[in-house]
Amino acid sequence: MENKSQIIPDLVLLGLIEMEGFKYLYFVITLVIYVSILVLCLMIVAIIWNEPSLHEPMYSFICNLIVNGMFGSAAFYPKLMIDLLSGYTTISLGGCLVQAFCLQTYACVDIFTFTIIAYDRYLAVCFPLRYPTLMTNKKTLKYIAVAWGFVFIYQTVFVVWTSSLSLCGATINNVYCETMSLMKLSCGNSSLINILGSFMTILMVVSSLLVVVYCYIRTFVICLKISKEACQKAIHTLVTHLLAFSTFMAATLFVGFRYRLNIGGVSSNFHLVIAVTGLGVSTTLNPLIYGLRTEVLRKQIIKKIHMYLKLGKPD
Template structure:
């Protein structure tokens, strides 16, 4: 590397989030929407986690995995929504390298934990429908908890290595064409060799994506085939649960593909308002929609949520009467 490149990279301590500048004209609207979406997702996630934690009848593998999924969604939400709202309200469009790497770590961890969790959920439903008599020995609560822990440990290590490799790079560019930081946005700004980073990232992406998708597709197909042989009532119940998983996974998958293609197609080009808003809305929906999908479409959760809301409303009315 040239002495000039070293000097330039040494002076770069902050990056510019060009996306923040692009939506400057309606930043207050975006900030309010970001906070509203974050608040709704936080409330629904808290309700689901509380209900699953307190209701013994719901402490089984399927609901433990749903709990893990919505908590992971809040990790993704929390990694960029609060900062985005603060940046929009304050007019700040810069981010330090340390903050950028931290945000990249959280977003990447969210994405891969989500993929792995959907994979385990698909296989769990296949076992529940295909092997009902052996299901409670094949998939116990302890087994589910161990799998969940393994998913986080594996992905924390994997993503930490990716972020560590990126932190070793020297940077000559400062403009990130997005409203948040991620590894694929940082690497094009490097003036040092990124071959190892690219090989490491692409290898894990291909291996994880292909293996997870194979398990998911196999589990879905096998579950549908088995459902066709069941009674009408059992078949409808199993297919309803399966469709909930497919809906949630489809939203996640489409969003992830769109964001990745957008990053590769626009690499090095100037951002436009449309290029910023569409991925922002997509990622916002992907990280926020799971609590709504599972809270509305899962009967046991829906009934408990409605019951708790009625209790909260009743207590509020009672307190108002006392104050009156």
């Protein structure tokens, strides 16, 4: 069978066509969100990097979440803004594969990082005396490196495999690319890659949920047995992590759910809202949640803002 993906010059992103009527409004909204989140992310990373007291596992994992969020945002927001201003509604196949790789890498790394955070909090609360040896900064970096390494290899293989599919269409019902969107355009037999991809996704999500649920249940049980002050502090931290994790999983599953819908009976606008809302929520809420609910980070952020405002005032 002729590989038709080689003769399709560009792929059309239908979501950009749907946004054409209010593209300047969407551009302003996207710009404000992206710049605000980027500034907040950079502040959090700088604070953790420059504050020696924050050089411990929990803040290293938070820093990894924030950096990964910036990586995911960079794969989505800048291109969207350029397309809105320029009026482009297409993307090359190569560009589509690169964007799919970046966004899917971001999602997988977040899942693994949230899982490691749950395990870290379980060790900190349930084994406080042994925690310094069970979770060292060296082990923290190893966990982060393994997560990134595994996801990078897996997504590289998956995206390269997807690139070999024969495409019989050129329209994607979205404003960004995913491998699932390309598989839906395939005119060849993509059942094997589809089954493998679904299996790996389900395995990753289910195993992560099981670890997180187990760790937090055990941690909450221990919290009820310790002093009231220590219990409140531990529960506040756990609630912050659970809020971030549940928001991310809900947004991610929300995006994935749209592929289970009957495309013929659901409007393109509805698909667009699901796709943009899901990715937008998952890439922007982590810095807000950790920046506002983590007391040390919140105080440092407020301190930095006051310092910048003071420097900006005329003498």
